[in-house]
Amino acid sequence: MFVYRITIANEGRRTVQLMRRHWHIWDSLATTRQVEGPGVVGETSVLARANGSPTAASVI
Numbered sequence: 677m678f679v680y681r682i683t684i685a686n687e688g689r690r691t692v693q694l695m696r697r698h699w700h701i702w703d704s705l706a707t708t709r710q711v712e713g714p715g716v717v718g719e720t721s722v723l724a725r726a727n728g729s730p731t732a733a734s735v736i
Contacts, residue, residue: 684716685723686723686726687726688725689725693720694715694721695714695720696713696714696715697712697713697714698710698711699711699712
């Protein structure tokens with residue numbers, strides 16, 4: 677199991693919506709895997725200008 681925390685900030689002039697993600701994840705053994713899909717933790721957050729949205733999740 678692992679836990680991660682990310683912060684996503686919109687520093688632009690317009691409201692935006694997070695539709696997809698594409699991450700490269702390295703573990704302690706330098707094994708790499710790619711994760712992609714809709715939203716983050718199933719959420720497609722709408723971010724107003726200069727808004728940070730912390731998200732936490734765990735995977736078993």
